[in-house]
Structure formats: structure tokens, C-alpha cells
Amino acid sequence: MVTTALEWLPGGGVTSPAGWRAGAVDAGIKGYGDEPRRDLAILASDTPCTGAGVFTRNAITGAAVSLTRERLANRVAQALVVNSGNANTVTGAQGEHDARRMTALAAEHIGIEPEAMLLASTGVIGRPMPMELVERGIAAITLSPDGGHDFSRAIMTTDSAEKQHAVRFTAAGHRYTVGGVAKGSGMIHPNMATCFCFLTTDAPVEPQWLRSTLRAVADVSINMIDVDMDTSTSDTMLLLANGAGGGEPVAAAHPAAGALHAALEAVAVALARDLARDGEGARTLIEVVVQGAASREDARRAARTVSSSPLVKTMITGRDPNWGRVLMAVGRSGAAVDERTTSVWIGDHCTLDRGTPADVDLTQVSAAMSGDEVGIRVDLGRGDETATAWGCDLTADYVRINAEYTT
Amino acid sequence: MVTTALEWLPGGGVTSPAGWRAGAVDAGIKGYGDEPRRDLAILASDTPCTGAGVFTRNAITGAAVSLTRERLANRVAQALVVNSGNANTVTGAQGEHDARRMTALAAEHIGIEPEAMLLASTGVIGRPMPMELVERGIAAITLSPDGGHDFSRAIMTTDSAEKQHAVRFTAAGHRYTVGGVAKGSGMIHPNMATCFCFLTTDAPVEPQWLRSTLRAVADVSINMIDVDMDTSTSDTMLLLANGAGGGEPVAAAHPAAGALHAALEAVAVALARDLARDGEGARTLIEVVVQGAASREDARRAARTVSSSPLVKTMITGRDPNWGRVLMAVGRSGAAVDERTTSVWIGDHCTLDRGTPADVDLTQVSAAMSGDEVGIRVDLGRGDETATAWGCDLTADYVRINAEYTT
Numbered sequence: 001m002v003t004t005a006l007e008w009l010p011g012g013g014v015t016s017p018a019g020w021r022a023g024a025v026d027a028g029i030k031g032y033g034d035e036p037r038r039d040l041a042i043l044a045s046d047t048p049c050t051g052a053g054v055f056t057r058n059a060i061t062g063a064a065v066s067l068t069r070e071r072l073a074n075r076v077a078q079a080l081v082v083n084s085g086n087a088n089t090v091t092g093a094q095g096e097h098d099a100r101r102m103t104a105l106a107a108e109h110i111g112i113e114p115e116a117m118l119l120a121s122t123g124v125i126g127r128p129m130p131m132e133l134v135e136r137g138i139a140a141i142t143l144s145p146d147g148g149h150d151f152s153r154a155i156m157t158t159d160s161a162e163k164q165h166a167v168r169f170t171a172a173g174h175r176y177t178v179g180g181v182a183k184g185s186g187m188i189h190p191n192m193a194t195c196f197c198f199l200t201t202d203a204p205v206e207p208q209w210l211r212s213t214l215r216a217v218a219d220v221s222i223n224m225i226d227v228d229m230d231t232s233t234s235d236t237m238l239l240l241a242n243g244a245g246g247g248e249p250v251a252a253a254h255p256a257a258g259a260l261h262a263a264l265e266a267v268a269v270a271l272a273r274d275l276a277r278d279g280e281g282a283r284t285l286i287e288v289v290v291q292g293a294a295s296r297e298d299a300r301r302a303a304r305t306v307s308s309s310p311l312v313k314t315m316i317t318g319r320d321p322n323w324g325r326v327l328m329a330v331g332r333s334g335a336a337v338d339e340r341t342t343s344v345w346i347g348d349h350c351t352l353d354r355g356t357p358a359d360v361d362l363t364q365v366s367a368a369m370s371g372d373e374v375g376i377r378v379d380l381g382r383g384d385e386t387a388t389a390w391g392c393d394l395t396a397d398y399v400r401i402n403a404e405y406t407t
Numbered sequence: 408m409v410t411t412a413l414e415w416l417p418g419g420g421v422t423s424p425a426g427w428r429a430g431a432v433d434a435g436i437k438g439y440g441d442e443p444r445r446d447l448a449i450l451a452s453d454t455p456c457t458g459a460g461v462f463t464r465n466a467i468t469g470a471a472v473s474l475t476r477e478r479l480a481n482r483v484a485q486a487l488v489v490n491s492g493n494a495n496t497v498t499g500a501q502g503e504h505d506a507r508r509m510t511a512l513a514a515e516h517i518g519i520e521p522e523a524m525l526l527a528s529t530g531v532i533g534r535p536m537p538m539e540l541v542e543r544g545i546a547a548i549t550l551s552p553d554g555g556h557d558f559s560r561a562i563m564t565t566d567s568a569e570k571q572h573a574v575r576f577t578a579a580g581h582r583y584t585v586g587g588v589a590k591g592s593g594m595i596h597p598n599m600a601t602c603f604c605f606l607t608t609d610a611p612v613e614p615q616w617l618r619s620t621l622r623a624v625a626d627v628s629i630n631m632i633d634v635d636m637d638t639s640t641s642d643t644m645l646l647l648a649n650g651a652g653g654g655e656p657v658a659a660a661h662p663a664a665g666a667l668h669a670a671l672e673a674v675a676v677a678l679a680r681d682l683a684r685d686g687e688g689a690r691t692l693i694e695v696v697v698q699g700a701a702s703r704e705d706a707r708r709a710a711r712t713v714s715s716s717p718l719v720k721t722m723i724t725g726r727d728p729n730w731g732r733v734l735m736a737v738g739r740s741g742a743a744v745d746e747r748t749t750s751v752w753i754g755d756h757c758t759l760d761r762g763t764p765a766d767v768d769l770t771q772v773s774a775a776m777s778g779d780e781v782g783i784r785v786d787l788g789r790g791d792e793t794a795t796a797w798g799c800d801l802t803a804d805y806v807r808i809n810a811e812y813t814t
Contacts, residue, residue, distance in 0.1 A: 060738030060746045090734065090746055090762065125731040126764040233735055311809060318810035324532040327497065328640055331467035339467045339497055355497065357533040395810075396803035402718060403725035403802075 004169045004259035006266055009177070012166025013148035017177040017202035019046040019244030022147030024154035027137025029085035029123070029130055038154035040137040043147075043198065044079035044110050045242040050204075050249075051077030051118070052211040054218045056235035062089035063099035064121040065234060071118055075207060077240055078116035080198065081106035083134065084157050084183075087194070089125040089233045098129040105138045120236045122157065122183070122194040148181065155183040155196055158401065163274040165267045171256035174247040176203040178263040182222075182271040184278070194232040197222050197271055203260050204243030206251035213261055214239045221268035224300070224389040225276045226308035239264070276307075276390035277372075281397030284316050285373045290330075291386045292379040298335035299380075299387035305333035306376060307391030316374050316393040321365035323351035330378055341381030347374065354381060411576045411666035413673055416584070419573025420555035424584040424609035426453040426651030429554030431561035434544025436492035436530070436537055445561035447544040450554075450605065451486035451517050452649040457611075457656075458484030458525070459618040461625045463642035469496035470506035471528040472641060478525055482614060484647055485523035487605065488513035490541065491564050491590075494601070496532040496640045505536040512545045527643045529564065529590075529601040559588045562603055565808065566591040570681040572674045578663035581654040583610040585670040589629075589678040591685070601639040604629050604678055610667050611650030613658035620668055621646045628675035631707070631796040632683045633715035646671070683714075683797035684779075688804030691723050692780045697737075698793045699786040705742035706787075706794035712740035713783060714798030723781050723800040728772035730758035737785055748788030754781065761788060 015022050024041035053072045055065050064087075071077065081102060088095045103117035121129070152162045166179040182197040199214075218237055243249070250256050277285040288307040293299035306312055309329040315322045323344045330337055340355040347368035350358045368374075422429050431448035460479045462472050471494075478484060488509060495502045510524040528536070559569045573586040589604040606621075625644055650656070657663050684692040695714040700706035713719055716736040722729045730751045737744055751759040754775035758765050775781075 058735065058738040059742075059744040060734055090731070090759070090764065092747075092762065125734075126759070233738060310805075314806055314809035317806060320810075324497070327467055327532075328465065331465040331640060335466075337466040340499075352497070352533070355499065357497065394806055396806045398717075399721055399724060399801055399803045399806060402721035403727075 004171050006167040006169050006263055009166040009168055012179055013152060013164030014043055014179045014181045014198060014200045015145055015148035016166035016179040017200050019202055019242050020200050021143035021145050022151035023141045023143040024150040025137050025140045027133045029083055029133055031085065038150060039085045040083045041151045041154035042079060042081050042106055042110060042141050042143060043151055044143055045240060047242050048078045048116060049240040049242045050207045050210050051240045052214040054214060054237040056232055058233045060233045062087050062121055062234045063091060063095040064088055064119040065236060067099045068118045071115060074115060076116045077118055078112050079110060080118040082120045082155050084155055085123040086121060086127060086129050087123045087125045087234050088121045088129045091128055094128055098131055101131065102134055105135055109138050110143060118238065120196055122234050152181045157184050158280055159184040160278055163271055165270045167263050167266055169259050169263050171259040172247055174245050176201060176245045176260065178267050180267040180271050182275055194234045195222065195275065197237040199239040199264060199267060201241045202245035203241055204247055204249045205241040206249040209251040210239060210241060213264060217264045217268045220265060221272040224304065225272045226304060226391050273390055276392050279392035280401045281395040282392030283395060284393040286316055286391045287375050288389045289377045292381045292383060293385040294336045294383040296385045299385040302330050302333040302335040302378065303387045303389035305329045307389040310394055313391065313394035316369065317395055319366050319369040321346050321351060321362050321369065326376060326378060327352065336382055337380060343379040345377040411578050413574040413576050413670055416573040416575055419586055420559060420571030421450055421586045421588045421605060421607045422552055422555035423573035423586040424607050426609055426649045427607050428550035428552050429558035430548045430550040431557040432544050432547045434540045436490055436540055445557060446492045447490045448558045448561035449486060449488050449513055449517060449548050449550060450558055451550055452647060454649050455485045455523060456647040456649045457614045457617050458645065458647045459621040461621060461644040463639055465640045467640045469494050469528055469641045470498060470502040471495055471526040472643060474506045475525045478522060481522060483523045484525055485519050486517060487525040487527065489527045489562050491562055492530040493528060493534060493536050494530045494532045494641050495528045495536045498535055501535055505538055508538065509541055512542055516545050517550060527603055529641050562590040564591050565687060567685055570678055572677045574670050574673055576666050576670050578666040579654060581652050583608060583652045583667065585674050587674040587678050589682055602629065602642045602682065604644040606646040606671060606674060608648045609652035610648055611654055611656045612648040613656040616658040617646060617648060620671060624671045624675045627672060628679040631711060632679045633711060633798050680797055683799050686799035687808045688802040689799030690802060691800040693723055693798045694780065694782050695796045696784045699788045699790060700792040701743045701790040703792045706792040709737050709740040709742040709785065710794045710796035712736045714796040717801055720798065720801035723776065724802055726773050726776040728753050728758060728769050728776065733783055733785065734759065743789055744787060750786040752784040
């Protein structure tokens with residue numbers, strides 16, 4: 001699909017595409033720790049956008065998820081207000097009221113329609129949003145084309161590093177940029193594993209193609225990572241396209257469709273890898289490629305089961321080339337598996353060759369597992385379908401981070 | 408269902424029912440460590456039995472699972488040979504041959520038909536069974552009515568304690584005994600999480616009722632525990648009934664059916680709790696009761712999701728009464744859940760009351776979590792169905808045990 005060259009922009013992010021600005025403040029919502037840290041931010045386009053979202057499948061959702069879902073259904077979107085420190089979840093009617101008021105305040109502050117302001121909240125659950133702090137904070141936010149960095153800092157919680165990427169490409173005679181930012185897929189101090197991923201572009205995009213493309217992109221990026229299998233009540237992925245780059249709206253038959261899809265996928269996959277690598281306590285990124293599956297669903301299921309298996313994760317922690325654990329995980333994934341056609345590679349080393357343990361020097365394989373990224377490849381020998389999933393090793397630090405917090 | 412009193416037999420196990428004997432040796436199959444440890448054992452009835460089995464759902468299975476499944480389908484069973492140290496899995500045609508030979512040797516040694524000998528193997532995978540050691544070991548086994556203790560030692564791997572129970576009851580004018588033994592649901596050094604659970608009785612039982620009752624018992628015991636979500640290639644649960652207690656074969660309408668079912672369930676649940684409590688690195692047993700579910704499947708799913716959630720497990724490790732993690736797990740379980748009707752108790756303390764955070768002293772709740780067993784109760788407020796699941800906390804020791812082994 002990709003024939004257009006993608007140019008990665010060093011230090012780029014959500015405000016790299018034309019017509020995007022952002023800003024953030026320390027509103028005091030997090031309310032702990034000594035140093036001031038940003039916890040409230042706005043990301044805005046200068047003009048109205050086409051927008052789409054993918055949300056948590058958890059049956060319990062925060063007020064922000066309901067509100068943002070509703071607004072995207074109305075097909076109006078121009079900006080996003082985000083806070084960390086309070087998830088506004090299990091807060092009842094008061095929570096819904098507060099969510100609407102947050103977006104009204106943010107919209108008024110930057111001068112757009114309230115209905116065009118989206119919302120995402122992460123943090124502690126079951127506690128009312130401190131609206132006085134929110135009101136004061138929003139009033140203090142200044143938007144700037146260089147605000148992507150501040151924005152990415154404001155949505156971080158236990159993340160150890162910022163996660164931002166941007167790519168540029170030329171298609172159909174126009175130069176377009178796609179930017180993205182993400183935050184923490186490990187459990188969020190103090191309550192929830194929340195994953196945010198926000199993508200922006202200056203390409204003009206037809207709404208229906210935007211929605212189906214976002215779903216396809218989510219399925220090969222954010223939906224293929226797993227830090228601890230726990231699904232937050234606030235997981236949110238958004239894509240907003242403002243068209244500032246000019247040209248006709250991109251849809252399926254448009255000459256820029258392939259390049260735009262590839263650019264969105266590249267940024268989303270880069271963010272997904274960042275998220276997996278930065279799982280709580282993680283030292284190693286695990287990339288699992290499953291090939292030779294009878295169906296795409298089988299490939300996805302097998303890849304995700306391997307990348308999220310506690311026994312595979314601890315085998316990576318211990319640099320132990322224990323292919324039996326990989327085979328066990330594939331076997332319990334629900335995919336069609338026959339040990340006689342299954343092969344397993346750890347790094348470049350074949351450890352199981354169509355059901356027969358390979359004659360391999362395990363010391364060498366263990367040495368190949370010492371980097372900060374380990375590849376596992378499984379060929380099921382049953383068909384042509386492939387999928388890639390990412391995870392991280394499970395360390396004593398994960399336990400410490402998640403056990404030591406006291407509500 | 409239970410109206411008959413069950414008498415627990417202190418120190419009882421698989422040889423407590425009449426007509427059962429067992430024995431074990433150190434055959435050297437484990438082949439590591441300094442002290443001799445038992446790794447090969449036989450459990451046998453003096454007379455032929457009715458038998459049934461429940462096996463791993465992993466698509467990859469060991470040769471022992473295939474053979475035992477086949478023999479139970481033929482409805483002949485009288486004894487069981489078990490080894491630890493080698494799972495005889497991913498061993499191809501040689502593995503199948505070795506499995507048959509193991510049962511033939513064991514059957515000849517104790518003087519029964521080869522077809523009546525069942526087999527279970529756990530340990531390293533992908534390596535041929537050391538048949539010379541097996542042959543020498545089987546020849547050295549002596550059966551005794553007091554051999555249950557030796558048998559339970561021989562099937563232990565990383566288990567920190569033996570798991571045996573027996574109960575006695577009187578029904579339909581006969582006194583019957585049910586015994587059981589289980590081993591390690593935590594990951595087995597060096598390769599697999601394997602769970603064995605073997606039940607014996609001297610009640611006479613009709614084959615079809617035996618099969619359906621074992622399935623029902625497994626569904627509320629062994630199938631409701633979770634140490635690390637990884638499913639072994641060798642998980643095996645067996646029930647053998649020799650009828651030595653006398654009387655007519657028990658079937659659905661038999662006056663002893665209810666009492667026998669209750670006795671089997673009591674022993675299996677006690678073993679399941681032992682297994683969860685002895686998860687690798689675990690310090691605390693977690694018992695999760697979900698009530699008020701719209702369907703039995705919803706109740707089971709929600710209970711298992713809570714008991715296996717890494718965030719719930721680490722919340723128990725940290726003695727943190729973080730009901731938000733429980734709600735999150737219930738929400739992602741797939742069960743019909745509405746936060747407005749959901750209540751959560753930790754120990755005896757209600758922390759969420761039909762969607763509203765309860766006004767509870769969290770210091771007191773945390774103190775209630777300091778024992779070696781923590782109860783979590785969730786009322787979904789959607790119906791009348793209930794289920795109970797067991798798990799254990801996730802500690803840094805789990806990571807150490809599973810990461811430090813090197814193949």
C-alpha cells in the first residue's frame with residue numbers, strides 16, 4: 001500500500017500539522033507531589049474538523065467518554081480538553097454535569113462552539129471533579145503552535161517518557177502532516193490503566209473514510225498492545241482532520257488515501273510501541289509476529305496471547321529462551337494450532353522447527369535476548385495471515401509500582 | 408442439595424477410600440537438585456473402576472493427555488501412573504510410544520490390564536522421556552493403603568505444601584469416602600503451569616452420572632481458579648470410583664446422589680482453594696463472590712476476571728482497598744454490568760453502594776485485608792445468579808520464581 005515516502009519529523013507531535021495549537025497548565029487536579037506538574041490541557045484546530053473516535057470496551061465508562069462519543073456522532077469537532085488526576089468516573093449525574101461544564105468553559109476560553117469541544121479525563125475514580133481548580137486552570141491556558149510538548153506532558157501520569165511522533169508526506173500535489181501523542185498504557189497511579197492516543201492531521205478527510213480508517217489503524221496499533229490485560233474505563237483514541245493542507249477531501253478512491261492511511265498507521269504503530277515499551281516497570285519491548293495463520297483473527301489472537309502471557313513476559317525478564325512457554329500461549333489462544341506445523345523463533349534463532357525442537361545453542365539465544373527489544377516470531381503453518389502485537393516484560397518493579405500505592 | 412453431614416478426615420487423601428493403594432519413588436526424572444525427591448508414582452484400585460476425566464483446553468497437549476482420554480473413552484480404568492520432571496509434550500511419535508510403554512510397564516508391575524492404566528506427566532517439554540529411569544523406577548514402586556502421602560509428594564513441583572483432602576459420609580445405608588489430591592497451579596519449574604487434581608471414591612457410580620458430575624464439580628472448583636491465566640498443555644482432573652463401599656451404582660435418582668455430589672464438590676473446592684493459595688510467590692488467597700448476575704455465565708466470567716486481574720492482585724499485595732480496580736475488572740469481564748446497580752465489598756466493608764462510593768474508613772478496610780485470605784464480593788444488581796472464584800496476590804516473588812530459571 002505504501003509507495004509514498006514518509007518523512008519523520010524529529011520532535012514532532014500533535015501540533016506539527018498546519019492549523020493546530022495546544023497549551024497546558026498545572027491546575028492542581030493531581031493534588032499530590034511537591035513539584036508542579038501539568039494536568040490540564042487543550043488541543044485545538046483553527047478551523048472545524050472531521051473527527052472520529054475509538055473507545056474503551058469496558059462496560060463502565062467515564063463521563064468524558066460518553067460526552068465525546070455523543071459529540072463525535074454529531075460530527076462537530078474542533079478541539080479537545082484533557083485532564084489527568086481525576087477520571088470523572090462513577091460520579092453519577094454530577095459527573096455528567098461537570099463534563100459538560102468543562103467543555104463549555106474550554107470552548108468559551110478559546111472561542112468555539114461548546115458542541116465542538118471534546119473531552120478526555122484520566123485519574124482517580126469515584127471522586128467529584130474539582131471544578132474550581134478546573135475553572136481557574138482553563139482560564140490560564142494559552143494555546144501555541146509549539147504547545148504539543150506541553151500538551152504531551154499534561155496527559156502523562158506514570159509514563160516515564162513523552163510519546164509523540166509526526167510524519168510528513170506529499171500526495172496528490174499537497175504536502176500533509178500527521179501528528180500523534182499518547183499516554184500510559186501501564187496502570188495509572190492511582191487507579192486505572194488508561195490509554196490515550198490522539199492523532200491530528202492537516203489533510204482534508206471525508207467523515208466516513210476517516211472513521212473506517214481510524215478503526216483499521218487502531219486494530220493494528222493500539223489494539224495490539226497489552227501491558228497488563230486490564231482495560232481502563234477511559235481508554236480513548238481520537239483522530240481529527242482540519243484540512244488546512246488544502247485539496248479535496250480524502251476518501252477511498254482519492255489518490256492520497258493510501259499515503260494518508262500509511263502515515264496514520266506509521267504514527268499510531270510508533271505510539272503503540274512507545275506505550276508497550278513504557279509499561280510499568282518494563283525494561284524490554286516484546287514484538288510478537290505471528291504468521292502462517294488460517295485467519296486474520298487467529299493471527300491477532302495468537303500474537304496477543306503470546307505478548308500478554310505472564311510466563312512469556314517473565315521469560316523475557318529472565319532472558320530465558322523458553323520456547324515451550326511461547327508454544328503453550330499459542331496453544332491456549334483459541335487459534336487453530338497444530339504443534340506439527342508450528343515453528344518458533346526467538347530473535348533470529350529458530351528454536352522449534354515444525355514441531356521439532358531445534359538444535360540451537362540456547363546460550364546464544366539468551367544473549368540475543370539481552371537488548372531492550374526482543375522479537376518473537378511464530379509460524380503456525382496453517383495459512384497466509386499475519387499479525388503483530390507488542391508487550392513488555394514483567395518485572396518486580398511492576399508489582400512494586402502497583403502494590404505500594406495506598407488509596 | 409447437601410443434607411448429609413460430611414466428616415473431614417484429618418490427613419486423609421486419595422487412599423482414604425476403601426480399596427485404594429499408592430506408592431512413589433525417586434526415579435531421577437527431575438534430574439536436578441541435591442536431595443532425592445519423588446517423581447514417579449502409582450495410584451491403584453484393587454478392583455476395576457468407573458472413571459471420568461476433564462483435560463486442558465490448550466490446543467497443544469502432551470502424549471499422556473491423549474492416551475488417558477482414549478482409555479477413559481473405552482470405559483476401563485483401574486490405576487494411574489504419574490511422573491513429574493518431564494511432560495512428554497512436543498515429543499512426536501516417540502512420545503506416544505513412550506506413553507504407551509509407561510502404562511504397560513506400570514500395569515504389568517501391579518498386575519492389571521495395560522488398557523486400565525491411565526497416565527499423567529508434567530515437567531519440561533520438548534525432551535524425550537528418560538525411559539530407562541522410568542523402567543527402573545516403576546519396578547521399585549510398592550503400593551500401600553498409606554501411600555497417599557508419598558503419592559502427593561511425587562506429583563508436587565514448585566508446590567510449597569501438599570494438597571490432600573478426604574471426607575466421609577453415610578447415605579443410602581452405606582458409608583462412603585471421597586479422597587483427593589492436587590498439585591501446583593502456579594507455573595511449574597521449569598516450563599509449564601500444570602494442574603493435576605485426582606479424586607477417588609469407594610462409592611459405586613454409574614459411568615454417565617460420573618462424567619456429568621465431574622464436569623459440574625470441575626466448573627465450580629478447578630475451573631474457577633487462576634494463578635497466572637496460562638493454561639498448561641497437561642492439565643488433568645480425574646475421578647475414579649471403585650465401588651468398594653458397596654451398594655447400587657449411584658446415578659441421578661439414587662438416594663446417595665446428592666450427598667456424593669456434595670462430597671466430591673467439597674473435596675474439589677478445598678483442593679482448588681489450596682491451589683490458589685499456593686500460587687507461586689503468593690501470600691494471600693483471594694476469594695471473589697459475584698452475586699446478582701443476570702446469568703450464571705455472567706457471574707462466572709465476572710468472578711474470574713476479578714480474581715485474575717493483575718491490578719486486583721497487586722491491590723491485595725499492597726493491602727489497598729481500591730474498589731475502582733474491582734469495578735474496572737467487572738466492567739471488562741463481558742458480563743452485563745451497570746455501575747448504578749453495582750455494589751462492591753472488601754471483606755465485610757461495603758466500599759461501593761449501588762454506584763455510589765460508600766462513606767467508609769479506608770484505613771479500617773486496609774486493616775481487614777491483612778490476613779492470609781481476603782474476600783471480595785460484588786453484587787451486580789441484575790439478577791439472581793452467583794459464582795465464586797479464587798486467586799492469589801501477585802508478588803515480586805512470582806516474578807523472581809518465573810524469571811530466574813534459565814533453560
